[in-house]
Amino acid sequence: MAKPEKQYSGFKNFLRTPTPTLIGLYIVMIIIFTIADKNFLTVQNFRGIFNNFAVFGVLASGIMVVMLAGGFDLSIGSISGLVGIVSAVLMMDKFGVPTPLIFVIAIVIGCSVGLINGLIITKIGINPIITTLGTLAIIRGVCYFWANQNPRIYNVFIQGFGRKFIADIVPYTTIYIIVFFIILALILKFTRFGRNLFTIGGNETLARLAGIPVDRIKIITYVISGFFCSIAGLLLISQLGSGRPEYGTGAELEVLTIVVLGGVAVGGGKGNFFGVFIALLIIGSIANGMVMLDVPIYLRQVVKGVLLVLVISIDALRNRRNLQLY
Amino acid sequence: GCKTTTTTTAAAETTAAAETTAAAETTAAAAETTAAPTETTAAGGYPAYEALREAAKANKEYPGAPAKDFSLAFTNIMGGIPFCESVWKNVQDQWKLAGGDPNKLYYADNQYDATIGLKNADIMLAKKPSVLINFQFDSKVNSIIGVKFGAANIPIIAVDVPTPGAPFMGVNNFKVAYMAGTEAIARVEAMGGIDKIDKIILMQMPSGGEVTMLRSEGFYQAFVDKYGADVIDPKTVRADGGAGEAEQANKAMTDVLAKNPDAKTVVLTSINEQTMSGVIAAVQTAGRWDPEKFIVITQGCDATGQQQLRDGLTDASIAYFPEKYGEYLIPGSVALMQGQPVPAFMYVENQVITKDNIDQFYPKS
Amino acid sequence: MTDNNGIVLKMENITKIFPGVIALEDVSIELYKGEVLGILGENGAGKSTLIKILAGNYIKDSGSIYVDGQKFEIKSPSEAMASGIRVIYQELNTLNNLSVAENIFIGEQLVKGPFKIVDWKAMTKKAGEILGSLNVALDPNSVIGDLSISEKQIVEIAKAISKDAKILVMDEPTAALSEEETQSLFKIIATLKSRGVSIIYISHRLKEIFQITDRVVVLRDGKKVESIKTKDTNANELVTLMVGRDIKEMYPKREVPIGNTVMEVKNLTADGFKDISFKLKKGEILGIFGLLGSGRTSLVKALFGANKVKSGEILINGKKVDIKSPKMARDEKIGLVPLDRKVEGLALHLGVKENITLANIEDLGKGFLIKKQLENKKAQMWIEEMGIKTPTMDQEVNSLSGGNQQKVVLAKWLESGSKIIILNEPTRGIDVGAKIEIYKLMQNLCEKGSAVIMISSELPEILSIADRILVMSKGKMTAEYSRKEASEENLLQSACI
Amino acid sequence: MPEIKASSVEPGKKAKISNTGILFIVLVVLFALFSYVGRPFFFSTLNLVPMLNNLSFIGIIAAVLTMVMVSGDIDFSIGGNIGLTACLVALLLSKGLPGWLVVIIALCGGAIMGAFNGFLATVIGVNSIIATIGTMFIWRGIGYTLSNGESMLAMNPVIDYIGRGFLFKVIPFPIVIFIVVFVITYVIMNLSKWGRRIYAIGTNPMASYLSGINVKKVKFVGFLLCGITASLGGLILTSLSAVGMPQHGQGLELVIISGIVLGGTALGGGKGQILGTLAGILILSVLYNFLTIMNVYYFYIQIVQGSVLVLVVATYEIRQSRALKRV
Ligand SMILES: Nc1ncnc2c1ncn2[C@@H]1O[C@H](COP(=O)(O)OP(=O)(O)OP(=O)(O)O)[C@@H](O)[C@H]1O
Numbered sequence A: 001m002a003k004p005e006k007q008y009s010g011f012k013n014f015l016r017t018p019t020p021t022l023i024g025l026y027i028v029m030i031i032i033f034t035i036a037d038k039n040f041l042t043v044q045n046f047r048g049i050f051n052n053f054a055v056f057g058v059l060a061s062g063i064m065v066v067m068l069a070g071g072f073d074l075s076i077g078s079i080s081g082l083v084g085i086v087s088a089v090l091m092m093d094k095f096g097v098p099t100p101l102i103f104v105i106a107i108v109i110g111c112s113v114g115l116i117n118g119l120i121i122t123k124i125g126i127n128p129i130i131t132t133l134g135t136l137a138i139i140r141g142v143c144y145f146w147a148n149q150n151p152r153i154y155n156v157f158i159q160g161f162g163r164k165f166i167a168d169i170v171p172y173t174t175i176y177i178i179v180f181f182i183i184l185a186l187i188l189k190f191t192r193f194g195r196n197l198f199t200i201g202g203n204e205t206l207a208r209l210a211g212i213p214v215d216r217i218k219i220i221t222y223v224i225s226g227f228f229c230s231i232a233g234l235l236l237i238s239q240l241g242s243g244r245p246e247y248g249t250g251a252e253l254e255v256l257t258i259v260v261l262g263g264v265a266v267g268g269g270k271g272n273f274f275g276v277f278i279a280l281l282i283i284g285s286i287a288n289g290m291v292m293l294d295v296p297i298y299l300r301q302v303v304k305g306v307l308l309v310l311v312i313s314i315d316a317l318r319n320r321r322n323l324q325l326y
Numbered sequence B: 001g002c003k004t005t006t007t008t009t010a011a012a013e014t015t016a017a018a019e020t021t022a023a024a025e026t027t028a029a030a031a032e033t034t035a036a037p038t039e040t041t042a043a044g045g046y047p048a049y050e051a052l053r054e055a056a057k058a059n060k061e062y063p064g065a066p067a068k069d070f071s072l073a074f075t076n077i078m079g080g081i082p083f084c085e086s087v088w089k090n091v092q093d094q095w096k097l098a099g100g101d102p103n104k105l106y107y108a109d110n111q112y113d114a115t116i117g118l119k120n121a122d123i124m125l126a127k128k129p130s131v132l133i134n135f136q137f138d139s140k141v142n143s144i145i146g147v148k149f150g151a152a153n154i155p156i157i158a159v160d161v162p163t164p165g166a167p168f169m170g171v172n173n174f175k176v177a178y179m180a181g182t183e184a185i186a187r188v189e190a191m192g193g194i195d196k197i198d199k200i201i202l203m204q205m206p207s208g209g210e211v212t213m214l215r216s217e218g219f220y221q222a223f224v225d226k227y228g229a230d231v232i233d234p235k236t237v238r239a240d241g242g243a244g245e246a247e248q249a250n251k252a253m254t255d256v257l258a259k260n261p262d263a264k265t266v267v268l269t270s271i272n273e274q275t276m277s278g279v280i281a282a283v284q285t286a287g288r289w290d291p292e293k294f295i296v297i298t299q300g301c302d303a304t305g306q307q308q309l310r311d312g313l314t315d316a317s318i319a320y321f322p323e324k325y326g327e328y329l330i331p332g333s334v335a336l337m338q339g340q341p342v343p344a345f346m347y348v349e350n351q352v353i354t355k356d357n358i359d360q361f362y363p364k365s
Numbered sequence C: 001m002t003d004n005n006g007i008v009l010k011m012e013n014i015t016k017i018f019p020g021v022i023a024l025e026d027v028s029i030e031l032y033k034g035e036v037l038g039i040l041g042e043n044g045a046g047k048s049t050l051i052k053i054l055a056g057n058y059i060k061d062s063g064s065i066y067v068d069g070q071k072f073e074i075k076s077p078s079e080a081m082a083s084g085i086r087v088i089y090q091e092l093n094t095l096n097n098l099s100v101a102e103n104i105f106i107g108e109q110l111v112k113g114p115f116k117i118v119d120w121k122a123m124t125k126k127a128g129e130i131l132g133s134l135n136v137a138l139d140p141n142s143v144i145g146d147l148s149i150s151e152k153q154i155v156e157i158a159k160a161i162s163k164d165a166k167i168l169v170m171d172e173p174t175a176a177l178s179e180e181e182t183q184s185l186f187k188i189i190a191t192l193k194s195r196g197v198s199i200i201y202i203s204h205r206l207k208e209i210f211q212i213t214d215r216v217v218v219l220r221d222g223k224k225v226e227s228i229k230t231k232d233t234n235a236n237e238l239v240t241l242m243v244g245r246d247i248k249e250m251y252p253k254r255e256v257p258i259g260n261t262v263m264e265v266k267n268l269t270a271d272g273f274k275d276i277s278f279k280l281k282k283g284e285i286l287g288i289f290g291l292l293g294s295g296r297t298s299l300v301k302a303l304f305g306a307n308k309v310k311s312g313e314i315l316i317n318g319k320k321v322d323i324k325s326p327k328m329a330r331d332e333k334i335g336l337v338p339l340d341r342k343v344e345g346l347a348l349h350l351g352v353k354e355n356i357t358l359a360n361i362e363d364l365g366k367g368f369l370i371k372k373q374l375e376n377k378k379a380q381m382w383i384e385e386m387g388i389k390t391p392t393m394d395q396e397v398n399s400l401s402g403g404n405q406q407k408v409v410l411a412k413w414l415e416s417g418s419k420i421i422i423l424n425e426p427t428r429g430i431d432v433g434a435k436i437e438i439y440k441l442m443q444n445l446c447e448k449g450s451a452v453i454m455i456s457s458e459l460p461e462i463l464s465i466a467d468r469i470l471v472m473s474k475g476k477m478t479a480e481y482s483r484k485e486a487s488e489e490n491l492l493q494s495a496c497i
Numbered sequence D: 001m002p003e004i005k006a007s008s009v010e011p012g013k014k015a016k017i018s019n020t021g022i023l024f025i026v027l028v029v030l031f032a033l034f035s036y037v038g039r040p041f042f043f044s045t046l047n048l049v050p051m052l053n054n055l056s057f058i059g060i061i062a063a064v065l066t067m068v069m070v071s072g073d074i075d076f077s078i079g080g081n082i083g084l085t086a087c088l089v090a091l092l093l094s095k096g097l098p099g100w101l102v103v104i105i106a107l108c109g110g111a112i113m114g115a116f117n118g119f120l121a122t123v124i125g126v127n128s129i130i131a132t133i134g135t136m137f138i139w140r141g142i143g144y145t146l147s148n149g150e151s152m153l154a155m156n157p158v159i160d161y162i163g164r165g166f167l168f169k170v171i172p173f174p175i176v177i178f179i180v181v182f183v184i185t186y187v188i189m190n191l192s193k194w195g196r197r198i199y200a201i202g203t204n205p206m207a208s209y210l211s212g213i214n215v216k217k218v219k220f221v222g223f224l225l226c227g228i229t230a231s232l233g234g235l236i237l238t239s240l241s242a243v244g245m246p247q248h249g250q251g252l253e254l255v256i257i258s259g260i261v262l263g264g265t266a267l268g269g270g271k272g273q274i275l276g277t278l279a280g281i282l283i284l285s286v287l288y289n290f291l292t293i294m295n296v297y298y299f300y301i302q303i304v305q306g307s308v309l310v311l312v313v314a315t316y317e318i319r320q321s322r323a324l325k326r327v
């Protein structure tokens, strides 16, 4: 066999992803914020940053799986809101549901809604953005059935679930995110299911022709997303100490921003968890950095937007060579 | 104090004039009336209204079912929030007591959104109610609503946020915030004076518009009046707590705490109880929660606020008594329906609620 | 069951109707164990439809399918695959973001251990072996997106033979392959055959049909016209069967008077090629020959403004031009019939009409608006002139057969009034009838004063149609032959320098 | 040689009754139903005219955004644009600038915002979803900064006329703008050469580029127009409310996109009809209006609107797959 002309390595392929740009940018951000305020580069601050993006990180895990397979899920914020309010209500004295059962119910709710999304998308064949735009509204509406309840969280376990630290340094939530990301990354790399996601996202027709059970896998991705919404919902009520029907509102846009920034292709078939993690750090640090820099409240949105546009523009320019002609 | 009188007939005229000047003036008035009486309207001058108020306060059927042949529209500032739900519930109850037909009580939810507020006002106008109770977050947007209803000769009662040319019911945001500030100052003094305080953190809601901003700026003003701006300004931190919900406030507080690692004694206020619940959770998570060193004063004292007080998380809350709003709004509306004058300002009696007196105002069920 | 005379597959009375088209009508075929069955037919004859039904990709309207004598309702591709049917589709089916190895094992990644962990090492190794057996130098780790169309085709073949199949279907597998690669494939086919695999082989290249098939089924307009042993027939007979009439000449060449130079290229350099110079004259068909990756596509894209020129110049009618975009190329009356018509040539979900007028929207009316009658008239004219088979001019191009799609692309450039037409492998995947039509069209153009550049890998075609042939190798021009001087030997020799 | 028929059917439409047709039937049915159930309030000029007024600024943006979406892009920054425009208008008026000049400046501002989006999406080559999410923050943030978070009265004869004036003393001016914009976009998309390019690009940008269409230019102009229209929408909203405030337009992007999608526009580009968009936003608006008249709580309205979105689009899909099954 002749020697191939082009040799490939994983590292070369890594260099083509937006991740290096993101890492570079994050380093610049760290330098600027650290110069601006000595309190930026501290354990205390990073604990906070990590806890602050915990919910987004968990939701990102799910939406990423969905997006890799070419899907989309705008209902994540609503699903986590629903899980949160229902779990919080069930924890009230008048119901007194035991903690393990709360987890079970939360997960069942999240996964069921995910399943419904998946069924509508695959069996009826509605575009996922539209489906979940619809369910986003529907589920949020349902959350308000409990608007008059006013559950506060006294359950010590649930309280600790999203708030505690290991050795007063590492937030539990960070462990969750890292564990989720690693498990998912392994699943993506080392299972047929994971590889099939890339195939489906890359070219659905091809996947069908290759005999991959496309519909079933797609449904599973929405269930997975629903599962992570459950965790996120529990994290929300844990971190906020109460349940409210509006929790998680607008999360979809934030999470979408994060995963796309992290290099997940909107059409599917492309993305890695490392990039998403860096994107989480970047988005998580922008708000924090602006507090550190004492940017006036009204200007913060501008700075956030400018940073976002900057990051993606740099990445686009860096990949100029791969840029399409049109 | 300022006691402008407005009658139904005058209402139409003033609203017509509102287009040009009234709008700007009334917002200014909102700030001016800081000095307005703490107690509600003085008796006399509004016999019809006063008589109806008696029945309302007693929670009894109004004599002669005066609302029987009328219709009433109510637009809520943000449905789903405990505060607003309480207002709405009391309006419904009182409407029934006044003999009103529940089918003629029109409801719409303004969703804290001026665009929706306008849309709802138009829909309400199409239903030609006898009176509109307008609860919408931006006083300037209210001026155009006032003009439209004025043109249709439908009187308005504004709730919490002024509607130019219309009688006002509710709280004076600036005043209440100032009260909260005064309440905080008392605790600051008890701790040994302002020098002992590291930071004064205002969890704000920029997207709620200027009236909402008064809820923290009034608080700030009380501190400035007491200690002077040069002492207060360096201690003051303004944070964007998002849309009046716990989530964003929680994140913002986490960042503020990290920025100020040495702040141990802290004065906290926020625009509503939900926001504060997120703020407190952030302090707890950061491991910096110390009820002795955190002076937490909130505003509203809705169900969430009551629970926070009972749990010892907050030190005091300025009660707005949303569950009593209907006791003013319905007598006011009915008086207007009857062509009787109502006071220009129907302030609720704000009350400082602490752990000590909470059971007196909100008996445990 | 083997008591049916070694018949592995039987498709009986298959009918399939698309809106406005009867793609298959009552077609029956049989496939024997260890046989290579060729399916021949003009574009749109229904070949791909037949095998898509076999593959579970389309559901037949009526008829029955028997595998090993058992009646088999194929409802999905996975069912077909489970019963040992594997297909190389006419359309490329590779995933650009993934590696070669992964593409080969799509849906059937090699796994190990009780947890079915994907075994990357084994996949890379096995992929290397398969590619080796095809005699190609491709790194299994390379990303498909970086490969050329022919390399992708090889990956497709590797994919199909990666797992043992009972029935292997190949729909024009060699359309994008070089001669050498084609021969490697044939060796593989022979091996598979000796192992008892049955193969259905679809191609428009009669030479290949004669080289490897045992039997040929000819389809015409969705009907089976003949099933015949390969050794009992000849090219003329097959062509006549396919077209339904006698074909006198495969490569009709007319002498057209050659005029002035219309395009002159001087020392052109860009990504993919270096220092190319040539002249193109009015009335001339200039062929460009070269092996895979020799830089032909890069060159024509640069001429067309779709690739950035680094140095050198282009003169049109003696005037220096700076073509920075396809739009400018079009305005210089240059048209390009691209290599991959579905990606680069057609808006697949628009109608035939819209595609025909795509490059000349400006001329659809005087001002801002489109004049509908004018557009209909134009579309009608080209559909008739080019013989495009379509139920209506509003039919989505997507549903046309490959040859008809190619005609639409050509019609697009003729409609825009191109005087210099560049065709990149214009007859790839096109049947004899349509090929001849395209050759004729090219010469009609020349007669009307146009000039044509034609890239082709098919030696007989380029030798008989081109007036002059440039040969490229490794991005450089290595030879130029007139029609008389050129021969298979010297072309290949110059291409391998 | 089969007979070639020229049918009058537009590209992308194959069924006998188009989806847009169905949508209009749904609209008429709903309208009749609501007029009956919501009597006497729903079917009255007092209700319907203000409804259309309040719809006007959403409608014109939806029409132009449909063009952008058919070409395969999206613009999330429209709401931010509205907020910024509203603040700009109020600020300039407070500085005593004449109304006509303020209108011109506001529209130029919209053009700049649109051009910037277009620049990011075409010249830099950034995915338009994320680019415009970024600029959405920027525009709104600038609005907040300009106004210092305060709402400002914006009254001036010219500005008043845009949202509250009447043409020929009877036709509300926003409705005039609404109709004009829809007619123009309809002509562009269905009858013009430009529209053909938009559909071609949405269907296959590469093939369009290689057919000599200036893809970047067409896309850029789409964003530009979208920016201008959004600021025109901002002007109308400012006039309707007599107030310029940075919150104006918050969350409108999802409302508008829902309407467009309900109207049958595909998110990947290449498919969509201006009339469908018209029907889509009318349906959402009529639903809201009716349900509010019926005193329905907002969260129920949300549930209904979400369900309608899913149901209607499900109908499209089922119709299409039926058409395929017949294949
Ligand atoms: N999905 C489809 N929808 C509608 N018509 C179709 C579809 N697929 C194929 N057809 C039509 O069916 C007929 C047969 O097409 P098919 O692709 O089977 O031809 P083919 O023999 O493979 O041609 P080629 O040699 O060009 O590949 C053609 O007229 C084609 O237009």
Ligand SMILES: Nc1ncnc2c1ncn2[C@@H]1O[C@H](COP(=O)(O)OP(=O)(O)OP(=O)(O)O)[C@@H](O)[C@H]1O
Binding pocket: C148, C149, C150, C271, C272, C273, C290, C291, C292, C293, C294, C295, C296, C297, C298, C299, C339, C475
């Ligand atoms: N933009 C580019 N940058 C760098 N190298 C390129 C570029 N485009 C092409 N090449 C390389 O230049 C060589 C010539 O490619 P080209 O596609 O022109 O060959 P070709 O002979 O036309 O191929 P085909 O037979 O498929 O038509 C290839 O090795 C290719 O990888």
Ligand SMILES: [Mg+2]
Binding pocket: B290, B291, B292, B293, B294, B295, B296, B313, B314, B315
């Ligand atoms: Mg305390």
Ligand SMILES: [Mg+2]
Binding pocket: C047, C048, C049, C090, C171, C401, C402
């Ligand atoms: Mg075919």
